[in-house]
Amino acid sequence: MSLTFSLAHLLGGIILLCAFLQLSQRRLAAMITLYQMEALVLAAAAFWQGFAQHEINLYLTGIITFALKAVLLPWGLREIVLRFNMVRAVETALPMAVSMILGLALIGIAVLVVLPTTMSSISLTREDLAIALSVVLLGLLLMIVRRNALAQIIGFLSMENGLVLAAIGMPGMPFVAEFSVALLVLLAFLVVGVFLLRIREHFDTLDLSGLEKIERRGR
């Protein structure tokens, strides 16, 4: 059982590291690569949890995660980057250092919240839950500190990874929930992709700061 814990924590830690590193990246390509690694490790974690909990559903989750998030979505994102010629640096709303310090603080908050509140439950899920909450918060932070729409989408996807991580760590979580979350993310990705195309058609850029300027001027 001790191997189960250690490996689960290790995989969770790698996912957290990937999510955190996304904050520090200026370039979209690097962010996509980090997201792909995150998804790969998440799939591995799902397989490992399936093996440890003897749940056939978790294998299915792992397969879906691998196929959708580690292969399909990064490919789509890279396509968008290529098609829109966005290989250059990403505009950030906050300095890198500040956003990373904020990220560290968020991880601290997540640990502070989860560890005392779940004192009574089994220890397998406690650390996993703290890691998952950290990943969700980091994803949200990523959406806030980036101006580029694609970077915000990556933040959103990363946040969703955190949710799945929390779900697979919980024994007895029904498969339907994970499946629907995954489907939701795919749909959101499609919708946002179409949206991006429209923005691009209208404004010739995906940098939303111009849009913000218009909004600030009043409709």
Add this chain to the structure above:
Amino acid sequence: MGVVGNSIGLMFGLPGQGMHLHLDALSLLFGCILLPQVVAASVAGMRASVAFWAFVLGMALALLAADGFTLIFGFELMSAASWLLVMQGDRKPATLYAGVAIFSGACLIPALFLPASSLAFVLIALGAGAKAGLAPLHSWLPRAHPAPPAGVSALMSGGMVKVALYVLIRYAFINLAPAQQPWWGEALAAAGALSVLIGALRTVLEVELKTALACSTVEHVGLITVGLGLALYAKAIGDAELSGVALQAALLCAVAHGLFKPLLFIGAGEVKHATGTTSLNWLGGLMRGMPRLGALMLLGAAGMAALPLGPGFAPEFLLFHAVIGAAATGGILARIGFSALLAVLGIGAALALGAAVRIIGLGFLGRPRSLHAAAAEDMRRGPFVAMALLGALAIPVALVPGLLLDLLNPVIMLLAPEAQTPPLAYAPVTLLILAGLAALAAGFVQTRWGVRGLREVPAWNGGFGRPPAWLPFGDPHTQASATGFAEPVMRVMGKGLLGAGMTDPAERFLLAPLFRIQTRLIRLAERVRRATIRERLAFVFAVLVAFLLALGLGQGG
């Protein structure tokens, strides 16, 4: 309809409770104050307006209410209908008026259902005081009351204000009586004194006739409130005689004001109808073209100035008695305060006299200041009947106030059961006979020993120059204007109290800060509305993090 106890239940209103009407001496008195005004206003030309009758219905409901719901329903119906009527006249004061009405409703509704306590009294005083135009919540009144047609102005000034005071009286004296404290009366008297000062001062300074009359209403509300405050104070400290005299003063003042103020307002409407303006700077000499209106306005102005033998004198006389009586009670601070109140009332009386002289002297005497004023024809039949009715009713108030005070006794017994009401030490009829005898004697002396025959002398002509050929009515600038007449008062008191711009202190210190706060809130709302998606997300995120932090710290600690 069914009779429950001594009140009549109506078949509508709150489910399960209905509405209840009840007539006691106090309601009857205020109904009697209201009735001539309603008749006069409807005769003066308001009888076709639906809003006017809704306004009257609201006031009647408020007066007859036996339960809190009916009272507030009638009160708000009155506010809403009068708001409509004000809006027909002018839109800008209507908005201010609606704000004040909402404020007073927001104060009254919780107060009616609170148990008897000081908080309930403060809320009642704020709500009813705002509606009655009691300082410092009076600044809307000189704007809103002149806006609608004259009949409505008359009823608002003479009637609606009384209904608000009725609510104040009913709650302060009857419903909240178990919790009464001396400072309630002192606070009311202080607010009343402030109203008297500001109202009287502005009456002298305002150039528009209707605005000046509305300011005079503020003054009279102040006088009534001073009387009520003294009575409340005396009742709380157990001074039977003082509470009786003060109540007599307040109620008689309400009766008198309910007669002469509508008369003046309807008269102002006739002036507007005949000349197209109510600005005193463009009137003058109306007594020649409109003798009947002039005579009736003279009667009203005598009441407004509280001249002896006029309808306003007896209440003011009683009020001074009450204040002098109050100055002999309580501790040293109370004595100093009531003595200062006496001084304020004296200033108010002097200013009111000046204002009445100004209205009559500049509006109705002298030379016309414009062609319109020179060509004014006498009043129409309807307003004349209305004013004559009010004037005729004012005469008994002026000449036999003693009898009227006897009629008021049941109300006073209802409000302050232990109050003693001494007979009035002012006999106008005797005074009138004496004055008549003196006039007869003077006339006799003049005819017997005076100069006989006529002598031709060069005319002094009241200081006027000979009118130039191109101005047949004389140059209007050779006689004092209304602004010029008020200038000495403006210099002595106005600059200090009202500031250089002649704005009401209540507007500067109450409305202006409120307006600034509103602007700031609007800016904030606009900022929120224009927030970008990222900012909104960041806000939600910050709230989430704060929540988590609180959760974690709460659990950890």
